Every structure is written in structure tokens, then in C-alpha cells.
Amino acid sequence: MTEDGRLLRGERTRTAVLDRTLRLASADGLDGLSLARLAQTLGLSKSGLFAHWRSKEELQLAVIDHAREQWLTDVIRPALQAPRGVRRLWAAHDRRLAFYEAEKLPGGCFFANSYFEYNARPGPVRQLLGDQLTGWTAFLTRLAREAVDAGDLRPGTDPADLAHLTDSLGVYAAMQAPVRGAADTCAQSRRALLAHLRAIATDPTILPELS
């Protein structure tokens, strides 16, 4: 095997391990990760894992980055396919709920779970999670601003307030789904944002009808 081949295999192992670790962390918590237990669960040698991450914290930071990649692929990029304006903001909410409904992760929303888990734990993990939340709310705020600038929403609509409401409804769905069921929870979350967007839209007919 050439050196390139080994590198490629290393990258593949890395991605496969991060996929499974992300699933575990979404259910058991990010702090519950341990390289020793992970090696056992995944049937890998501990030294093999250590070749990729030298500490639990390195692995945690890598899992957060991996979750961000998943969110980009499954939520953000599909949302960006919608036309710029209020429909794109709507698509971000809709795709996020579809992510929860499809049970992409056993724990529902890795990010929401981790934010709450690390509410009172300062350090590099908390910092990277905080950066992620700040980046995500900035993204939603940008979509809301574009919707105002496009004339889709009433002048005077505050983009930050609209992003705040949108993300509140999304996070709440992640929390409520295991108790109430994902279908009912996500249906109500869609209705709630759509009712608000219709009320402030200059032309409500460009927004979808929910079946």
C-alpha cells in the first residue's frame, strides 16, 4: 500500500469513527465520551484512536466540527437551494425539522443537547460550541435580513428578532419531540413559524401551504 493509500484509509477510518462517535455523543452526551470506552464500543484498538486524537478533548472538538459538517450538508446547503428571501429563511426551518423527523441522530439535535450540557462548563469545548451557536444565529439573521431587503417582509421587521424567534421554535422542537412525538412536534413548529411569516410577509402567497 502506498503512503497515499494509507493516508486515504486513515481519513476514511477517521470519518467513520466520527460518524459513530457523533451518534453516541448525541445520545449519551459529549462529556460521556471516553477514548477507552469508544475503542471498545467501536471494536478498534485504543492506540488506533490515539493516532487520530490524543485526548478526549481533541476528540470532542473533532466531533463538534463533524456535526457542523453534517448540519451544513443536511440543513444549510439544501436551504440555500430555495430562492433568496423569506422562502430561504422558511427552508432553513423546514430542513432543520426534517433533520429531526428523519432521526438522523439518535439523540435528536447534537447541538442543542451539547449547548445545554455545557451551560456551566467553561473551556475549549464550551467555546467552540458557543462559536457554533453564534455562527448559526448570524446565518439565520442574514437570511432574515435578505428577506427584508428583498421586500418579502414588511419594512421595519427586525432581522435579529426574526432569527431569534425562528431558532427558538427549532430548539423547542428538538426538546419536545421525544415526549410528544416528532410528527406532532414538527407540525406545530412549522405552523407556528409559517403563521408568523405570513403575518409579516408583503405577499403571503409565496410561502408554502402546509398539507
Next chain:
Amino acid sequence: MTEDGRLLRGERTRTAVLDRTLRLASADGLDGLSLARLAQTLGLSKSGLFAHWRSKEELQLAVIDHAREQWLTDVIRPALQAPRGVRRLWAAHDRRLAFYEAEKLPGGCFFANSYFEYNARPGPVRQLLGDQLTGWTAFLTRLAREAVDAGDLRPGTDPADLAHLTDSLGVYAAMQAPVRGAADTCAQSRRALLAHLRAIATDPTILPELS
């Protein structure tokens, strides 16, 4: 010491231990509790703790009940002092945010943290947490219904939808506060609900002005 005296002292110890355990659980998670570590942290004998709770799960269930008592005292009862109607629903949101701002618990919101922690962990703890969430949303829905019945809100306002929006904004504040700061976070959460309530109130002037 009489038997009544020992019983009283036992109850006092129990309450004091639950107070401190709730603080720990709000920061480190409910699953992170261990009777052994707790005994060490609180400087108590393990047998003393075992006299009150025979297992980690018994202690976890007792902590959830204790958190419910705290929420009753600090949020629900003060909110019920407000006049029935839209002002009482507003007071429930306002008192909850005041609870976060006062940093009553180092982890912010014990309930929100625990709901997310137990998203993927079925069992008696998850069940009791689910009952708590169901009870709380039923309480908010009742306040919203009373506000409609009192004529404070436009006829046709859906009480469950309004409760859903109210709780979404509250949970989001608990999540965002450690990243953005409690003051800014709670100010935005108050503005968001108040703007919505004003828009659907028959007489917006009965709602408070935010300073």
C-alpha cells in the same frame, strides 16, 4: 432527642442535601450524580445518604421533585399573583426569565438541561421528566385559554399555539444566556413575547412597558 426531633432533623438534612444536589445536577447533569461522589462532595457518610435514597435512580427522581418545588415557589406561585388573563401569562414568562437572571442554579435551567440530557434515555427518569414537561405546557395553555376567555386576546387565538410560542422563547433564553449573557438574552426574550402579546391583545395597554 425525641423521635419527632430525629425525624425533623432527617427532613432538614434531606432538604439541604437535595438543594445542593439540584445545584450540582443543574451544572454536571442528572446522570452524572453518584451517591458515592455526592457523599464526598457534601461531606456526608454514604450510609447517611443511603438512609434517604437507596439508589442513584431514587435520588434522581427526588431531585426532579425538588426542582419542581423550586419552580413552583419561584416561578408559578409569583405568576399566579398577577390578575388572571394575558397579564398572568406574561408574568409566567417574566418570572421564569427572572429565575434565570438571578442565577438560582449554576446550570441555568435544570429542567431544560435534563430534557435534552434524557432525549434518548428511556426509563423512569425520562418518564418523570416527560410528565413534568407535559404538566408545565398544560399550565401555560390554561393561562393562555384564560386570557382568551377573559377577552384579553383576540377571539380565535389558539391557546396551545400561544403556550408553545411562550415556552419556546423561555427555553431558548436558557440555552442562549451562557453564550450571550443573561441580561441581553432575557431582554430579547421579553421583547419577543411582549411584541406578540401586544399584537393579539384586545387592549395592549394592560401589558407592561419594558424599561
